[in-house]
Amino acid sequence: MSWIQVYSASNSLEAHSLKGMLESMGMDVLLKGDSLASATGELPADVVAVTLWVDTLREEKARSALHQYEAQAESVWFCPSCQEENGGSFEMCWQCSTPRDEF
Template identity: 50%
Template sequence: MNEPWVKVYNAANNLEAHSLKGMLENENIAVQLSGESLGSAAGELPADVVQVGIWVCENQVTAARVLIERYENADYPDWRCPNCGEQNEGQFEICWQCGHDKHTF
C-alpha cells in the first residue's frame, strides 16, 4: 500500500537533514530526503546553499511535526561519551564514534 509522501520540513543543509532523519527513524517514522543529489552535483558550492526537504508518509506527518518542533526548540548541550571520551553534539542520541547510547552510563 502506497501512502502519499508529504514534505514536513526544509533542512538548511545535509547535516541537519541527516540529524533529523536519524531522529525521526529512531521514532519509527520512515523518512525520505529530497535535494541531496543537487548538493553533491553542485560540488563547488558550500553545502549549506542547498536546502534538503524532509518527507514522511502522510499518516506520520503529525508525529513528525511534533518531533521536529521539539528538535528545533530544544537546546541540547554537547555531551562527552562515557565509553570512549568522544565529544558529541547534543542532538545526537548515540556517540558517532563508538555507538554508545547517551542515556546509558
C-alpha cells in the first residue's frame, strides 16, 4: 500500500477528528507530525501541523469527504438561545449546549 497526503490539519485535535471521520468511511488513515511532545503537553497542540495520509486508491474519496468537511466548517451558525456564533462542525452550541436548529 502506498500513502498520499490529503490534508494538513491546523492542530492535533482537528487531525484526530478527521481521522475518525475517514476511518468511519472505511479508510485507513495515517497521521504524521502528531509529535509525542504535543501529546504530553510540552508544546501547545496547535504548534505542530498534523498531516493526514491515506491509501492512494482512496485519495479521491478522502479528498471529497475533506472538502465537504471544510465547506461545512466554514458555514457558521448562531445559537437561537444565546446568539453565540458556532462553527459549522458543532452540533450544539459550545457556550450553552443548545442543539443546533435544522436549517
